[in-house]
Amino acid sequence: MNGAQALIRTLVAAGVDVCFANPGTSEMHFVAALDDVPEMRGVLTLFEGVATGAADGYARMAGRPAATLLHLGPGLGNGLANLHNARRGGAPVVNVVGDHARSHKRLDAPLESDIDALAGAVSAWVRRSLAPADVAADAAEAVAQAARGAVATLVLPADVSWEEGAEPADPVPVRPAPRVPEQVVADVAAALSSGEPAVLLLGGDVVACEEGLLAAGRVAAGTGARLMSETFPARMVRGAGLPDVAKVPYPPEMAMASLAGTAHLVLAGATAPVHFFGYPDVPGTPVPEGCTVHVLSAPGEDGVAAAQALATLAAPDAEPRLLEAARPELPTGDLDPRALAAVVGALLPEGAIVVDEALTSGVGLAELTSGAPRHDWLSLTGGAIGDGLPMSVGAAVACPDRPVIALQADGSAMYTVQALWTQAREQLDVTTIVCDNGSYAILEHELSRVGAQGDGERAGQLLHLGGPGLDFVALATGMGVPATRATTAEELADQVRAALAEPGPHLIDAVLPGRR
Structure with missing residues (x-):
């Protein structure tokens, strides 16, 4: 078999059976090999930052790596921000990055770059497979390295992928986490x-x-x-x-x-x-x-x-103090961040996965959801915004029987808005609530906190999202996700109930002060 077939079979044997992909020419033999290994689920994303963020969300919920398939150095570069978040959060991720055929690299083709250096910025382990006979063992080692809570990157030259002479490798045993003395x-x-x-x-x-x-x-x-x-x-x-x-x-x-x-x-x-x-x-x-x-x-x-x-x-005889079940009352009137949090707390279903990139609109979320039914909360670990929507994709793929609620700031939503298309294509059970205040509000706070001075008007143009305003209902529906807009707490509650009752993805544009 060729290198790509051996690679995929080795990944599956090691428990890596999902690959979030944005491939190019150098990865076509990997793509073709998916037909030979049906156990590997390929999930197409329209931007590499969605693929890497989805792998992050998947790993956090599954407790094991997903793979990404990225195209050369530029493709890896497009995914670096969310690989940074995965690294900071200790999420296991295996990147497969295609490279030029070995004979072609010396020609300095337009897409030639130092993939190893780029990968080293976010990876605890980087290896380049130099022959078809090596690729399976390299893949097994990549999974073992990632399983320790790290990003592992395997660079796969195109000819190593297409040449014959490869065989799958057995998984590498993963050492358990060391015990504290x-x-x-x-x-x-x-x-x-x-x-x-x-x-x-x-x-x-x-x-x-x-x-x-x-x-x-x-x-x-x-x-x-x-x-x-x-x-x-x-x-x-x-x-x-x-x-x-x-x-x-x-x-x-x-x-x-x-x-x-x-x-x-x-x-x-x-x-x-x-x-x-x-x-x-x-x-x-x-x-x-x-x-x-x-x-x-x-x-x-x-x-x-x-x-x-x-x-x-x-504390041998101590009993922990535990939260009693409690929910806020559903609010009424105009929406603001605290009313949005109250709606989420009042309606959060048992077993939900909350993906939180609400940023400045997250006021009250922790307080008003603390007594809700048991749920998981995923946060933006590394501060590189644009992880929320992709993480919701990965979490939904990892846990298809659990509802995912993505609380998403409007500005950072635009970094990886293409994730909505993948939600629709895969029919993932994700309800996205966009916190739509029409600004990079976090930067407005930071401008004053760092003591920067200015006349206000020109600086404000770099922090406000108006002129034109973003139409998240149109953006979502254009990518196949049903979408609604809420301007009151009552509307938001009704739309959240409806979204949670119907399988598949939904988006709610929650219009907050600043946008109104």
Whole structure:
């Protein structure tokens, strides 16, 4: 068989059976080989950033890698932003990037570029298959590397893909996440028993499952430590019956206030918090001066087991305080971000997957959905906006029996709006609510926060989305997604109910102050 056939068979044997693709000439033998390996599901995207963002969302929900198929260096370049988000969130992704045939590379063809260098910016592992006999073993190693919570990129020259002489390879065993030493757990338990103010900061695997959250809740109940999570955890299980975990706020002033007075900051699956940007006369981290930072578990370690061991040692008889089932009342009148959040909280179905790229329109979302039925929450981990719509594609492919609700800011929606077409083509059960305030509101806040000065008018032209305004109903329907527009809380509630009741994708343009 040829290299492409061996590659795909090896990926499937290793558990990678979905490929989000935007192929070109160099990848045509991979495309043709899909007919020979029906176990691999190919999902076409109209932009590489959709393919990489979908692979990110898939990995977060499936707990295993999807593949992407990208065309040469420019195709990989188009997907880098959402690979950055995947890397920051520890999502396992396998990129297959086609390259020129080996004999053609030396001719410096127009699409020639340094693919290896581009891939290295976002990948923990990069390899170039140099012969058909190598490609299957390289693919198996790529899956094993990605399974550790990383982006792995395999560069596949076109002739390696089409030449015969390849055979599938067996999967490479994946080592389990390393356990945290008992002494580390004991040291953290001693710090928490000091009686000094402490925060248990959760992230990674600890917030992605019920077991980790309940163990952390026991520690909090038994020691008095406060529970908090990373600002943007990759995946967080939430809802009634789980501990209430507040996120470290995004604005620096609020983040510093949330940790003020903390003497011990314990990291469980999280990294020490830092502000997204540097600001004049503001420290780079919200961790207060004099606070001791303890690492219970680092990303990549078994944080759930560490949290359970800490609970047994520091709080053996404690019971976690759990959220009771509660929903906000449905609001009435004009829409604003808090009314939108109340509608979501009131109608959120059990088992939903919420993909959150609401950004500045997310006011009240955490509060008003905390007591809703159990659900998963996916966040924008790396700050590269435009991940929300693609992530909803990947989450829906990974969990076809669960409704996906994408809370999407209007400006960042336009980075990867092509994801709507893939939702329609695959008939994915995604309800997208566009938070339509007609501006890059987050940049309006940042303009003043960094102390930048200007006359206001010309700067405002770079932050406002009017002239012409964006018509999300027309954009969605033009790509095959049924769409409606809501200007009141009642309209939004009616449209959310209707969308959730009918299979397939839907979009609701929620018109907020600023646009009206």
